[in-house]
Amino acid sequence: MDFLELKYVTGAFAAFLVVILCYVLIVDARGRKLRKELERVRKMVGSDKRE
Amino acid sequence: MQQQLLKFALAGIALAMFSWVLYLIAYVLPAEANVAAYQIIYFHVPSFFTCFTGFFVGLVASGMYLATGNFKYDSFAAGVNEVALVFATSGLALGMIWGRYAWGIWWTWGDARLVTMLLCWLLYAGYLVLRRSVEEPSTRARLSAVISIIGCVDVGIVYKSIDWFRTQHPSAVLEFRGGGGMGPGMEYPLLISWIGMLCLGVLLAMVRMKQGETSIEIDSLRREANSF
Amino acid sequence: MYFTGVLTIAAKDLRAEWRTREAINASLAFMLVILVLFSFAFDPGNPEINIPALAAGLLWMAYSFAAALALNRSFARELQNDCLDALIAAPIPASALYLGKVLANFVLLLAMEILSLFIFSLLYNVKVATHIWELLLVIVLGTWAMAIMGTLFSALTVNLRLRELMLPIMTYPFLVPALMAAILLTDALLHGEPFGPKNTLWLKLLAGFDIIFTSLAVLLIDTVLVG
Numbered sequence: 001m002d003f004l005e006l007k008y009v010t011g012a013f014a015a016f017l018v019v020i021l022c023y024v025l026i027v028d029a030r031g032r033k034l035r036k037e038l039e040r041v042r043k044m045v046g047s048d049k050r051e
Numbered sequence: 052m053q054q055q056l057l058k059f060a061l062a063g064i065a066l067a068m069f070s071w072v073l074y075l076i077a078y079v080l081p082a083e084a085n086v087a088a089y090q091i092i093y094f095h096v097p098s099f100f101t102c103f104t105g106f107f108v109g110l111v112a113s114g115m116y117l118a119t120g121n122f123k124y125d126s127f128a129a130g131v132n133e134v135a136l137v138f139a140t141s142g143l144a145l146g147m148i149w150g151r152y153a154w155g156i157w158w159t160w161g162d163a164r165l166v167t168m169l170l171c172w173l174l175y176a177g178y179l180v181l182r183r184s185v186e187e188p189s190t191r192a193r194l195s196a197v198i199s200i201i202g203c204v205d206v207g208i209v210y211k212s213i214d215w216f217r218t219q220h221p222s223a224v225l226e227f228r229g230g231g232g233m234g235p236g237m238e239y240p241l242l243i244s245w246i247g248m249l250c251l252g253v254l255l256a257m258v259r260m261k262q263g264e265t266s267i268e269i270d271s272l273r274r275e276a277n278s279f
Numbered sequence: 280m281y282f283t284g285v286l287t288i289a290a291k292d293l294r295a296e297w298r299t300r301e302a303i304n305a306s307l308a309f310m311l312v313i314l315v316l317f318s319f320a321f322d323p324g325n326p327e328i329n330i331p332a333l334a335a336g337l338l339w340m341a342y343s344f345a346a347a348l349a350l351n352r353s354f355a356r357e358l359q360n361d362c363l364d365a366l367i368a369a370p371i372p373a374s375a376l377y378l379g380k381v382l383a384n385f386v387l388l389l390a391m392e393i394l395s396l397f398i399f400s401l402l403y404n405v406k407v408a409t410h411i412w413e414l415l416l417v418i419v420l421g422t423w424a425m426a427i428m429g430t431l432f433s434a435l436t437v438n439l440r441l442r443e444l445m446l447p448i449m450t451y452p453f454l455v456p457a458l459m460a461a462i463l464l465t466d467a468l469l470h471g472e473p474f475g476p477k478n479t480l481w482l483k484l485l486a487g488f489d490i491i492f493t494s495l496a497v498l499l500i501d502t503v504l505v506g
Contacts, residue, residue, distance in 0.1 A: 005088050008152040009076070012091040012145050016098065019141035020251065023134075027258060034265045041272040117502060173452045180448065184439050194435055197499050198449070204495065205453050212456040212484055 054257070061254040068247025072240050080237060091149040097245035098142035099168070101252045105135025106175070106203060113199035116192055125192035126263035128199055129182060134255045136175045138248065143168055167210040174202045188270050284371035288379025293386060295356070302349045303387065310345040310395045314402055317341070334405045335466035339458055341399070342392055343425065347447045349387060350429030353380050354437040363437065367504055377430065377500040385426040392418055410468045417468065420485045421461035424492065428453050431496045434503050453492075460485040 076090045112128035115121075146165070147157050160166060178198045185191040296302055317337050321328045357363040366376055396418070400407045407414060428450050436445045460481040467478050474482065 005152070008088045008148065009090045012088075012148045013073070013094055015144050015148055016094050016141045019137065019144060020255075023137045023255065027255070027262065031258075031262055031265075034262055034269065038265055038269050038272075041269050041276065045272050045276045170452045170455055174449075177445075177449045177452065181436075181439075181445065184441055184445065190438065193502055197435065197503055200499070201453065201492075201495060204491075205456075208456050208488065208491070212459060 058254055058257060061250040061257075065247045065250040065254065068243050068250070072244045072247070075240050075243075080240065087153040088149060091145055091152075093240045093244045095142055095145040095149060096241055097248045098138050098145060100245050101248040102135045102138035102142055104249070105131050105138065105252060105256075106171075106206070109135060109199050110203040113196035117196050117200075122188065122192060122267060125188075125195065126260060126267060129195060130256050130259035130263055132175055132178060132199060133259060134252050136172065136179065137255070138252060139168065139172050139175070143172065164210075167206065170209050171202075171206045174198075174205065178202065188267070281372070281375055284375040285379045285382060288366075288371075288376055289382035289386070292353075292380060292383035296383070296387060302352050303391065306345040306349040306387075307391050307394070309348055310341050310391060311398065313341040313344055314395065314399055318402070330403060331405060331469065332466075334399075334403055335462050335469055337403075338396070338399055338465060339421070339462045341395065342388075342422070343451070343454070343458065345391065345395075346388055346422075346425045346429060347450065349391075350384055350425070350433050350450075351443055351446050353384055353430050353433040355433070355442060358437065373501045373504045374497045376504070377434065377497065380433075381426045381430045384430055385423055388422050388426060389419065392422060405469055406471075407469065409471050410473055413474055414465065414468045417461055417464045417482075417485070420482075420489055421457060423489050424454060424457035424461075424485070427489070427492050427496055428457075431500065431503070434500065457485055457488045460488070 072093050076093065080090065109128045109132040112124045112131060116124035116128060146168075150159070151157050158165065178195060181198060182191055182195055185194060314337075321330075321333075354363065357366060367373065369376070393415075396407060396414075399405065429446070432446050432450045432453075436442045436449070439445055463481050464474075464478055464485070467475075472478070
């Protein structure tokens with residue numbers, strides 16, 4: 001395999017990993033946002049119950 | 052605890068499978084085949100296999116939601132469709148990289164599969180956009196289920212029609228057809244890679260589903276607090 | 280009984296549209312603007328650009344864009360004063376409501392398209408009269424596909440904030456097989472070939488698309504509108 005071809009093949013695998021990594025980052029960011037929102041809503045409902 | 056163990060196991064299997072395929076590419080498989088940089092196919096095709104598996108499972112889950120009204124199915128469908136879209140993206144990206152190297156072009160409109168995949172991607176991206184723009188959970192679940200069902204049906208029709216289109220206007224570009232250029236001893240890495248990708252997909256779906264549960268909990272709490 | 284409901288809804292929509300002429304004017308104007316704008320997209324004096332080869336595609340693109348404009352209003356007009364709720368509560372099945380609206384949209388779109396067809400043939404020097412009946416058949420089938428999918432997605436997106444954006448984004452990918460068949464058939468017809476063995480495949484695809492998606496839409500409309 002000449003060097004250019006090797007570059008492309010590894011580049012392709014790297015691209016695959018990059019796509020998955022981007023998705024993981026997006027999911028992680030969303031998870032953080034959801035946890036914050038959950039805390040906020042729990043506090044809101046909790047404070048309602050205390051009445 | 053069990054879930055954590057399962058996630059680690061899936062990650063481990065995926066890692067093992069990918070390493071195995073890379074090893075095979077580097078040392079075992081022949082360096083040349085009918086198409087240049089053909090090794091890319093070992094990630095390109097399994098990516099699409101995983102993607103279609105995901106869309107089909109999403110279709111079934113959507114149907115189950117419409118039949119039972121249980122929100123767990125809707126959550127499941129959303130997660131699976133989303134992960135499937137990720138694998139569609141990676142499949143398309145790999146295909147474009149491969150096309151650039153082997154045929155000199157990033158894209159062509161003449162091949163049935165490329166255009167179908169692009170449309171499929173657009174359909175399910177629309178599905179995700181729809182989910183983001185509807186706040187109310189049961190409306191969202193209902194509409195997503197409908198899109199998921201029509202989408203899956205439409206993808207089949209789109210593929211067939213573009214295939215007929217291609218036979219009418221043949222293009223000399225992508226002559227490589229699945230299995231056409233590969234000898235019998237070179238197909239098993241596809242299976243290995245697919246197993247790895249499936250494990251990775253299930254892992255991602257599990258993570259996504261956990262978020263779906265959190266989302267449902269937030270929704271129900273908000274309903275309690277009447278903040279819709 | 281069922282068809283009386285369908286026709287009543289269709290007549291109501293058409294009457295409302297004819298009296299105010301909002302959608303008709305907007306879509307027609309938009310169609311004309313597109314046809315004119317296309318002429319700026321390429322240099323008519325350039326001998327290399329084969330306009331007759333592009334004509335069919337241009338025509339159907341103009342039809343699709345104008346249709347998106349008209350179809351948006353289909354269910355959106357019912358949002359005021361809770362008219363949509365009233366219609367859903369009416370003693371006709373949801374599919375009758377849906378088919379009535381499809382019929383109304385279909386008639387509206389067809390009228391605009393036929394008018395535009397003649398303007399198009401004038402502006403681009405394309406002969407449409409040679410196989411006019413086959414051409415009309417293709418336009419009818421293609422417009423039915425647009426009406427079915429467009430009305431379904433109009434119902435689906437009626438309550439969304441970004442309604443006008445979501446409708447085209449979601450409808451066009453679904454319409455691709457029908458549009459492709461319509462464009463190919465129109466292309467052949469405008470070049471003077473009648474329906475031959477090469478084209479019947481596309482005709483079957485177009486008709487098949489219409490049948491499959493009409494059935495699917497009628498089955499699913501209950502879920503979309505009511506739940």
